[in-house]
Amino acid sequence: MNKKDSGLKSERILDVAEELFALHGYDGVTMRQISTGAQVDVALANYHFGKKLDLFYAVFHRRAELLGNTRREVLRNSLEVASGQPQTLEQIIEAFLLPLKFAQESGDPGWKNYMALLAYVMTSPVWSKTLMKNNFDKHVSEFIEALKIIFPTAKEEDLHWCYHYVSGALALTLAQTGRIDRLSGGKCHSSDFDAAYQRMIPFMAAGFRAVCEK
Amino acid sequence: MNKKDSGLKSERILDVAEELFALHGYDGVTMRQISTGAQVDVALANYHFGKKLDLFYAVFHRRAELLGNTRREVLRNSLEVASGQPQTLEQIIEAFLLPLKFAQESGDPGWKNYMALLAYVMTSPVWSKTLMKNNFDKHVSEFIEALKIIFPTAKEEDLHWCYHYVSGALALTLAQTGRIDRLSGGKCHSSDFDAAYQRMIPFMAAGFRAVCEK
DNA sequence: CACTATATTCAACGCTTGTTGAAAAAACAA
């Protein structure tokens, strides 16, 4: 077995852990389920990543940085395209909804699993206070600042609550619970991030204007 | 110990379980944590409610029916008030956001815990497919039907996705993660359901009109 | 080849888990 294969094993552990954590949460997954899924010994996950909590962090961090950097990049690029002018509200929302495009366009099923994991972390009172704070909050502040330029007279409370609504809608989309499939009688699909993405931009933009533009 | 006290013990178990399940999820809570919190023996929870999963169901069902019935009642009452005419979009959204008012107005902290539990169930790919389907889906269908009257020419896909956004924003609000407190620098509070409720109605109404009114 | 470092497995540890049957206590009925 060569170096490449050994690298594959540790990545297989991350992939399986990612999928299982997203589906059942941190406590709903055992190290043995992960190692069985990855077809490795149960001790190997400990060897590569340390304790179970460290493995969870490793899974979360693997794609968090890439996602955060890309998000910021898109936000700033759209600022440059607008050549100094304040960018449009739609552009800001679009940059924020990047995870949806991201998972859609990369065929990688791992990204879809990670999106569900992100939803789990976002909506958990426990994880939100640690993982979201350390990995995503600083990027979000940039969005809020951009929004302040668009709505200079808006109250900060209004701005933050509106952002909160976008964040919630995004989280439920990323979670891919399958509920919309059922409720719509098969007309919509949780996995169809593109459909969610397209409608979300005008929806949220209109909501912002209704609350923050007075 | 009289009958009333014994009733209190079983309810104390439900209350503690509700709080812990909402905070840590089903797998993140042990029977011993629950019984310790309720100051009873471990075996008592089994005696009253059966297995752990049955206890979880009991916790969820306790307030689900009341909430569902009230929701439907409010929706139908607002239909009568409008005296046969199609009710306004704002009225429909208001009826749907009832859980927020519900938890706000009842001083009962148990209701706030239940709201967080509801958020956990809504955003979980596993629980959503069983608990939401059996307890809430039928009520939601009434909302969708009411929305179809408001937007007779809208595509059903648009309607369902817009409902999905409202549902997501509601879920994140119910979860009370404390994130908005941090991001807003203390200007907003997760526990302030009233603030979330007030802004949500115009926000979502505008979103619906932007997507479904063309 | 031999030597070293890394990767992986094996076997087991102490601990916690959900659950249960029997004992004890309390409440109720006569």
Add this chain to the structure above:
DNA sequence: TTGTTTTTTCAACAAGCGTTGAATATAGTG
């Protein structure tokens, strides 16, 4: 009071948990 039923505790079970140290295999190096 005595007898009966319901409630609560006690003690323990088998199974599963995360974790680890030692043994084995593989890869890299000279």
